[in-house]
Every structure is written in structure tokens, then in C-alpha cells.
Amino acid sequence: MPSYKLIYFNLEGRGEILRYLFSYSNIEFEDRRLEFADWPALKPSIPYGQLPVVEIDGVIFNQSLAIGRYLAKKAGLIGKNDLDEIRVDAIIDTIDDFFSKFPWMDTDKAKKEFMDKSGIQLLAYLEKTLGNNSWFVGDSVTWADFYWDTCADCFENYLPGFAKDYPKLLALQERVKAIPAIASWIKKRPKKTQ
Numbered sequence: 001m002p003s004y005k006l007i008y009f010n011l012e013g014r015g016e017i018l019r020y021l022f023s024y025s026n027i028e029f030e031d032r033r034l035e036f037a038d039w040p041a042l043k044p045s046i047p048y049g050q051l052p053v054v055e056i057d058g059v060i061f062n063q064s065l066a067i068g069r070y071l072a073k074k075a076g077l078i079g080k081n082d083l084d085e086i087r088v089d090a091i092i093d094t095i096d097d098f099f100s101k102f103p104w105m106d107t108d109k110a111k112k113e114f115m116d117k118s119g120i121q122l123l124a125y126l127e128k129t130l131g132n133n134s135w136f137v138g139d140s141v142t143w144a145d146f147y148w149d150t151c152a153d154c155f156e157n158y159l160p161g162f163a164k165d166y167p168k169l170l171a172l173q174e175r176v177k178a179i180p181a182i183a184s185w186i187k188k189r190p191k192k193t194q
């Protein structure tokens, strides 16, 4: 088994999907959490100067979703056939587009305006995609369900109640959090700092 070290800040953010995937697969990993003050010194040595990265047997890999896909593939979470893989990736990329544009550092008013404008489109798309099914794609969990849960937790943190009118999406988060390996990770992970 290779050795894995996840390097990210001391928050959930873009690192949490990787922690979910490691936990779901029962893969041991070092969960290295940087203090913001230590980041400027480390940044020049990181490919593209952004986190998260994962060191696999000492080699650094960047881009959370590229690493996520590698782990999800090992875990059998990418979809059961080629077309389901497109569906899974499309959901993840759509959530990620939104995550990238979200005005994290802006005022509450700006966040609310962004959510009112673009968030409705995302939430309506996701709810329609989910329909009355238990999982976004096919009849079993994929990492698209995980990604929704980890990103939704981040949005909720900055904009409480952002998905309150989308009970099916909230129920999906509960289902993800009830998966034993995820429940056990959530129980033992450090307390939220973001």
C-alpha cells in the first residue's frame, strides 16, 4: 500500500472530499493541516502554489478533483459505466464551478446576492438530477454525492440555510453522512475552524 500524505489548511474546504475518500476506502493517510502563517514559506515548493496536494510515496500531486478521481476510482465510486462516469463528472464539475466563483471573502450581502442569482440555478439543477432517487447517479453512492455534501457544508457555513428549500438535497447529505465510514470520520475529524 503506498503512503499518503494530504496537505491542506486546517479546514474542510477543498480538502474534505479527499478525507472522505480516504476514509471510505479505509486508506490510512497523514492529514497534515497547515497554519495559514506557515503557508507563504511552503507555497513556492508546491506545484502551482495551491492546496490541497497529496504526496503519494513522496511524490506530490495537485488539483483536488484529479486526486479525488484517482481515489474514487480505487473505491468504485466513479459510476458503473462510461455514461454514468460522465454524469458523475458533470455534477462534480458543476458544483466545482460554483465553488470556485463563490465570493468566500466578500460581505454577507455579496454572498447572499450570489446565492440568490447563481445558487438557485445550481440547486435546481442538482435537485432535478437527483429526482426521487437516493443518489445522484445510478442506484448506489458515487463521489458526486460526497462532493455535494462536502461543498454544501462549506456553503452552509458561510450562508446558513442556503439549501433550506431543497429538502431532497438536504436528505442526500444526511444519507452520505450516515455511511458508516463517513460517520466515523466525521466523529473523529478536528472541529470546524472555517
Ligand SMILES: N[C@@H](CCC(=O)N[C@@H](CS)C(=O)NCC(=O)O)C(=O)O
Binding pocket: 013, 014, 043, 049, 050, 051, 052, 062, 063, 064, 065
Ligand atoms: N482547482 C484547485 C483549486 C485550489 C485552490 O484554490 N486552493 C486554495 C485553497 S482552497 C489555495 O491554495 N489558496 C492559497 C493560495 O492560492 O495561495 C483544486 O481544486 O485543487
